[in-house]
Amino acid sequence: MQPIISISGVSKTYASGFSALKKIDLDIRRGEIFALLGPNGAGKTTLISIVCGIVNRSSGTVTVDGHDIGTAYRAARGLIGLVPQELTLDAFETVRATVNYSRGLFGKPANPAFVEKVLRDLSLWEKRDAKAITLSGGMKRRLMIAKALSHEPRVLFLDEPTAGVDVELRQDMWAMVRRLREDGVTIILTTHYIEEAQAMADRVGVINHGEIILVEDKDELMRKLGRKRLELELREPLGAVPAPLAGYGLELAADGGRLVYTYDDQSERPGVASLLRDLGAAGIEFRDLATNASTLEEIFVGLVREKA
Ligand SMILES: Nc1ncnc2c1ncn2[C@@H]1O[C@H](COP(=O)(O)OP(=O)(O)OP(=O)(O)O)[C@@H](O)[C@H]1O
Ligand SMILES: [Mg+2]
Known part of the structure; x- marks a missing residue:
């Protein structure tokens, strides 16, 4: 089967001259949960940002379900939901309006039933009329996920979804990610935590100093990590x-x-x-x-x- 994301020869040199990614080749399989592990500064966010079109690559190609992000950016981006590492919410917008607005940005017609389902799945329905600024940190994180799911993406990037999140919410998130996968969504998450990769991933990639040093089935890797x-x-x-x-x-x-x-x-x-x-x-x-x-x-x- 054709991979849902195909990254080939992707390098990134920032304007400072710093080489953050060095010829990355990586295929993401349709329907898998892929964990990208690596220390601070390894290049995880840079790689995700390139696939999502937020950072320009210096060389290489990326396709999302066959759409080249260079020549068919809108088609590629429309298939992707991104939960960025940093919280970015409009503080005075309500939960429901935040999700509706984000859906609109992707040119999707309003769909109150779908938005309700997303909010219920993330235990945010009770808070639908609350302003973002009144939410707890964990709720804000869930709202970021709801926002990313607003346009029914086929691929979801979660950039450190559980950084600074308590154990209970972490497990809720894992359960939610598994449910999404059952719905056929491909998930790529970054993490520093081996146990997170262990709990969630089908495959694990390890990135260090801008190079993918290993991609392996989770079970095989855990044997080595054990x-x-x-x-x-x-x-x-x-x-x-x-x-x-x-x-x-x-x-x-x-x-x-x-x-x-x-x-x-x-x-x-x-x-x-x-x-x-x-x-x-x-x-x-x-x-x-x-x-x-x-x-x-x-x-x-x-x-x-x-x-x-
Ligand atoms: N805009 C930028 N200009 C220059 N260098 C940058 C820029 N953004 C990131 N970098 C550098 O690129 C490298 C990779 O950063 P990146 O954010 O991709 O790492 P990361 O793996 O996501 O790390 P973390 O686990 O801390 O989130 C780092 O050395 C970082 O300082
Ligand atoms: Mg990062």
Whole structure:
């Protein structure tokens, strides 16, 4: 099937001379939830802004359902709903008027029943006559989503939809996004949070320093992200890893004072409990232990190194 969005060789150099995107190639599949993960300044918002026609690309092509954003901008843009990272609302407009107005901007005829459905789905119907300025932060965010859905887009971009949002609203948003997907809307969201990608996405892309360093099915990526480390500070330094512990693939620090065990939840490597038992059986004592899951930062470093 033809991808709904096709990004090919897209680069962006800002007027300052800063190169924010470097030859991005990315296809978004019809009907998927795609999470774009990356640290601050990686280029996520720049990429979204280019697809939505807010930022001009320096080179490359983008098509939305076959419409080139350069030569068929209106057709392409009409298919897209964008929830930008920053809140942009007219403070003194009511909730309902905000959504109606946005729909009108796309040349769609008024459709009160549709607008009511959008507002109800986002739990904003009770607030339909309230001015935007009187809404809470979370309600404002939902209004931004309602606005983006006002013209019945087939693709929805959510640029950090849950930044600064409490757990409950975050889960509401995830549920809403899944419902949209069931209605056939393709969703691209950006996030810093691995757990968000994990909860939502079918596929995940990782962008760093303006380059896509990986695009993978979520399940496969989570296996990689699930890697954890256990560090043991030993009481007595070891000359070598004792033979009964050979199966764990332990790393011994150069001074022999520290053992590191790397494992992941799905691998065949045995769990930590079993390691600790075997250490005890081998008479190895430790002073302290620490575990940590790989951070996104470490994963980026690992991925970049793998690529090089
Ligand atoms: N108008 C601009 N002029 C110059 N540089 C810009 C401009 N907009 C963005 N940049 C730079 O481009 C890089 C990518 O920014 P972008 O907003 O795309 O990152 P991001 O991945 O969305 O980050 P965040 O997670 O913080 O939202 C950053 O280094 C940023 O400073
Ligand atoms: Mg951003």
